[in-house]
Amino acid sequence: MCLVSDQISASVADGVGHVTLDRPQALNALSFEMIRALTAVFEAWRDDSEVGLVVLDGAGERGFSAGGDIRELYEYATDGNADDAREFFRSEYRLDAMIARYPKPVVAIMDGITMGGGIGLAGHAAIRVVTERSRVAMPETRIGFTPDVGGSWLLARAPGELGVHLALNSRTMDAADALHAGFADSFVPSERLPHLVQALAERADPGSPAEIVMLFDETPGPSALALARDWVDACYSAPTVAEIITRLRAFAEGRRTAPGSADASSSFPTQPLDPAASAYAAAAADELETLSPTALTVTLESVRRARTLGSLEEALEQEFRLVSWFIEQHDLREGIRAQVIDKDRAPKWSPATLDDVDPGLAAHVMGAQLHDPVWPDTATT
Numbered sequence: 001m002c003l004v005s006d007q008i009s010a011s012v013a014d015g016v017g018h019v020t021l022d023r024p025q026a027l028n029a030l031s032f033e034m035i036r037a038l039t040a041v042f043e044a045w046r047d048d049s050e051v052g053l054v055v056l057d058g059a060g061e062r063g064f065s066a067g068g069d070i071r072e073l074y075e076y077a078t079d080g081n082a083d084d085a086r087e088f089f090r091s092e093y094r095l096d097a098m099i100a101r102y103p104k105p106v107v108a109i110m111d112g113i114t115m116g117g118g119i120g121l122a123g124h125a126a127i128r129v130v131t132e133r134s135r136v137a138m139p140e141t142r143i144g145f146t147p148d149v150g151g152s153w154l155l156a157r158a159p160g161e162l163g164v165h166l167a168l169n170s171r172t173m174d175a176a177d178a179l180h181a182g183f184a185d186s187f188v189p190s191e192r193l194p195h196l197v198q199a200l201a202e203r204a205d206p207g208s209p210a211e212i213v214m215l216f217d218e219t220p221g222p223s224a225l226a227l228a229r230d231w232v233d234a235c236y237s238a239p240t241v242a243e244i245i246t247r248l249r250a251f252a253e254g255r256r257t258a259p260g261s262a263d264a265s266s267s268f269p270t271q272p273l274d275p276a277a278s279a280y281a282a283a284a285a286d287e288l289e290t291l292s293p294t295a296l297t298v299t300l301e302s303v304r305r306a307r308t309l310g311s312l313e314e315a316l317e318q319e320f321r322l323v324s325w326f327i328e329q330h331d332l333r334e335g336i337r338a339q340v341i342d343k344d345r346a347p348k349w350s351p352a353t354l355d356d357v358d359p360g361l362a363a364h365v366m367g368a369q370l371h372d373p374v375w376p377d378t379a380t381t
Contacts, residue, residue, distance in 0.1 A: 008037040009059075014201040015052040017045045024060030029069040030117040032088050038121070039095050046103060053209050054102070055197060056125065057109040058118075061133070061190075064109065067116025068092065070143070074336045077327060085327045086320075086371060089148070092120060093316045093374050096150050100124035100312050105209040107200065110134050110178075111190055120149025123183055124312060127210055130175040131190040132220065136183050139170040144292035144335030144347060146299040146322050153315035156306035158182055161236035162225055167303050168241065168296055169284050176223035186213050187220040230269045231277060241296045242354045245285045252282035292331055292349040293357045298322060301362035317374050324371040 010019040019041050021028035045051040058064035068088075076085040099106055099121060108122035111131045116139060122128055130136065138147040138155065147155060147167050155163030158181040165171060166181065178184040188196055196216045203212055225232075235247040238258075247258040254273045288296060302322060306315045326332050334347035351357055358364075 005033055005037040007031060007034045008041070010041050012045075012048070012050050015050065016197075016201045017041075017048075017051040017054040018197070019054065019056055021058040021065055024058070024062065026069070027063040027066035027113055028058040028060070028118070029066045030092070030121075031069045031072055032091070035088070035091050035095055039091065039098070042095070042098055042102065051104060053105040053107065053200065055107045055109065055200060056099075056121065057111065061112060063113030063118070063135075064111055064122060065115070065118030066113050067118055067139070068149075070336050071340055073327075074333065074340070077333045077336070082328055086324055089320060089323045089327075090372075090374050092117060092149060093320060096120040096124055097313055097316060100150070102126070107209055107213065109188075109193060109196075110136060110184060111193065115139055115172075116151075117149055119151055119154070119183065123154050124150055127186070127213055128184045129186050129188050129193075129196070129213060130178050130184040130220075131188060131193065132175060133190055134175045134178060134184070135172050136174075136178040137170055137172040138167060139172075141168060141291050141295050141299055142170050142335070143339045144295045144329075144331045144349065145326055146295055146302055146319070148319040148323055150312050150316055150319070152302050152306040152319055153309070153312050154181075154183055155303045156309075156315075159226075160229055160233040162229065162232055164236040164244075164300065164303055165232050165284075166225075167299050168236070168244070168291075169287055171225075173225065175220040177225040179220065180223040180226045185210075186217040188213070188216045189218060192216050228277060228280070231281065234268050235281065240354070241288060241293075241300055244300075245288050248281045248285035248288075252278045252285065254278065290346070292335065292347075293351055293354045294329075294331065294349065294361065295326075295335075297354065297357045297359075298362040298365065302366065305366060313375065318366050320374045321366050321368065321370060325365045 007023045009022045073085055106125040107127045108125035109129045110122045112133045113135050114122055115137045138151040140147050155167045162181055175187045199212050231251050235251055236244055238244045238247050250258040251268050257267050309315050331349055338345055338347045
């Protein structure tokens with residue numbers, strides 16, 4: 001394995017390009033340096049005849065990548081470097097799109113924590129592998145932000161309203177959940193990963209990596225998300241976050257429909273109430289009331305709009321418009337600070353309630369070209 005940078009390692013052997021995020025002390029959180037180094041590697045291997053497929057993984061056993069380096073982004077924001085922050089995201093989005101459209105199979109191994117920017121890298125790869133240690137999430141609303149790195153595209157295509165639930169509550173998925181929600185393709189126990197990589201090297205063939213992975217694929221067990229699908233659909237199909245909270249509380253209390261709603265989609269399952277589901281619904285409602293009203297409102301709209309988009313690139317462009325607006329907001333800086341610097345202090349959101357959020361804010365921000373787009377020659381306005 002040769003060193004590409006202090007935080008990325010890459011090598012080519014037996015037709016396989018193997019690139020590793022090598023920043024285990026930070027759970028392989030993506031710095032701007034790592035994004036640039038990864039871009040250089042993938043560009044170099046695109047036309048390299050010695051590379052038939054690419055394996056992408058992370059160093060250490062704790063995680064593939066915990067996401068973007070939000071400490072670095074916080075420094076950009078507090079230093080007034082909004083332009084640098086936008087360039088970070090623009091470069092990251094281009095890398096994510098490159099992996100999604102790569103002409104050679106990319107096998108992404110999401111062993112351990114894979115969140116935020118980690119999903120941007122692995123979630124759009126041709127072959128996405130999870131293990132029993134995988135913990136997959138888009139946790140952006142916890143810091144007053146919205147899902148990005150193409151996360152809205154993946155969330156919009158999850159079954160039913162599961163994507164809305166995952167987005168708003170930043171729910172963490174295990175391997176079974178990630179497979180059910182469409183964030184992964186195969187489950188391979190972590191102890192078999194070295195054998196998988198060896199098999200890919202010994203039988204490297206641009207047409208067969210998926211078949212090789214299937215040889216190691218196992219069934220991870222039932223998905224809690226799948227089991228919750230009926231009540232999640234009923235609650236999270238509501239038109240606003242406020243009504244989602246109302247439906248969650250009605251379900252948690254054992255009522256059959258949400259009060260004051262004639263919408264048939266708010267009718268809850270008729271089977272006996274599951275105490276665990278009731279407790280989880282109540283906790284989900286409680287959580288939504290502690291998060292940024294602006295971030296929740298815009299997240300709901302962005303995931304639903306992503307359902308109507310025709311490509312990942314369109315979703316990334318939509319997300320970049322949101323990013324360009326959010327990185328200039330005080331609330332996001334406060335949210336990041338509370339998450340990584342002052343964990344005992346909850347941020348104070350402005351506005352403080354969902355009722356005070358401009359109902360047209362999401363449409364305005366996503367419809368306006370506030371800054372230079374990700375792809376200036378192809379972006380729609």
